[in-house]
Amino acid sequence: MKETRPPGATSEIVKKLLLAFLAIGALYIAKKFLIPLAIGALLATLLLPTCQWMEKKKIPRGVAALSCLVILILVFAAITTVLGWQIVELTNDIAKIKEKVADLLERAQQFALSHFGISLKEQSRIIQDQKNSLAGVLASLAGSLTSIATDLILTTVYIFFLLYYRRHIKNFILQISPPAERAETEQIVYSATHVSQQYLLGLSKMIGCLWIMYGIGFSLLGVRNALFFAILCGLLEIVPFIGNITGTALTLLVATVDGASVGTLIGIAATYGTVQFIQGWLLEPVILGPQVKINPLFTIIALVVGELIWGIPGIVLAIPLMAIVKIVCDHIDPLKPYGFLIGALPKEKHTGTLRKRKDK
Numbered sequence: 001m002k003e004t005r006p007p008g009a010t011s012e013i014v015k016k017l018l019l020a021f022l023a024i025g026a027l028y029i030a031k032k033f034l035i036p037l038a039i040g041a042l043l044a045t046l047l048l049p050t051c052q053w054m055e056k057k058k059i060p061r062g063v064a065a066l067s068c069l070v071i072l073i074l075v076f077a078a079i080t081t082v083l084g085w086q087i088v089e090l091t092n093d094i095a096k097i098k099e100k101v102a103d104l105l106e107r108a109q110q111f112a113l114s115h116f117g118i119s120l121k122e123q124s125r126i127i128q129d130q131k132n133s134l135a136g137v138l139a140s141l142a143g144s145l146t147s148i149a150t151d152l153i154l155t156t157v158y159i160f161f162l163l164y165y166r167r168h169i170k171n172f173i174l175q176i177s178p179p180a181e182r183a184e185t186e187q188i189v190y191s192a193t194h195v196s197q198q199y200l201l202g203l204s205k206m207i208g209c210l211w212i213m214y215g216i217g218f219s220l221l222g223v224r225n226a227l228f229f230a231i232l233c234g235l236l237e238i239v240p241f242i243g244n245i246t247g248t249a250l251t252l253l254v255a256t257v258d259g260a261s262v263g264t265l266i267g268i269a270a271t272y273g274t275v276q277f278i279q280g281w282l283l284e285p286v287i288l289g290p291q292v293k294i295n296p297l298f299t300i301i302a303l304v305v306g307e308l309i310w311g312i313p314g315i316v317l318a319i320p321l322m323a324i325v326k327i328v329c330d331h332i333d334p335l336k337p338y339g340f341l342i343g344a345l346p347k348e349k350h351t352g353t354l355r356k357r358k359d360k
Helices: 007-029 031-056 061-091 094-116 120-143 145-164 166-175 179-221 226-238 242-257 262-288 296-310 312-331 333-342 351-359
Strands: none
Touching (some): 007 031, 007 296, 031 061, 031 145, 166 179, 179 226, 179 262, 179 312, 226 242, 296 312
8 A cells, every 4th residue: 555644744844945945035035144153153262261351361352352352353463464575475476477377378278269160259259258257256356345344343342242142042952941951051152162162272272284285395305485375275174175275276377377387287296195194193083083974975065055155154164054954953852863964974883793793
């Protein structure tokens, strides 16, 4: 006999799908409000240990929160200063790079003409269209600078007030929870804060180690502006899987245009492979550990969905937010299957014994 699904089960599935689509729509519509708030909340959790340490030293909470914010601004200012200094050095060679790019374009045009029959006039039209498109992108970027500045100011304000009012917000969450579930809610709040905090601290340490390794490798190879590319490759580690490949590809591209030898290019690729080996087998298990237990499939899905909803900030925020979602799912019985789906595969133990039992 053919099994029939109860009508109530179908309606529940439809409700959950509608709820998911409504949540995604709300996240997209409210992104101007939510992106600075989400970034501010994550950075506030990163600064929380320092703020708590200052408060234990009898420093008033407002002064401690403001001091943490100043420290964060100084760190970002130092990184920006180093990057700006390296970019200035990079632009000193811009004339040489333009000349080599023009030579590469001319060779590409001749190749397209001889192999694909695309005339020089048609190629010029395509290049001009690309230039116009790029000019439009740059104009749009310049027009959004005011919005970026506003978001930065909002983020700093959110960081300060989230640190200052953190206990007030926590008590509010506990008050709106049913009395029988307040202990569980408090555990969820603690776990979400702790995991995001440990993830960000571990990621910061790992990026620092990557800066050192890439800096040493690129400097020994004689890569021009080695410090800039080392910092770039380390910062792009924020985006799993894609970031480190992008940073290395940009390094190879600029080194090629700059006239680097084949040995240097092979050395850059070898440096990338060596750093990835050390990162995967040493840094991630020791520094990051099991703080974010999300399997690679849902890591990629989180990155894609984050980019679709919130753009580049969504890519940066996807992994820690997905980790928080998993924590919430793990602590609520109806949502536990979803937490299991998102999480990493459990390590199998005594596989030999299990296989023998299955054979029997």
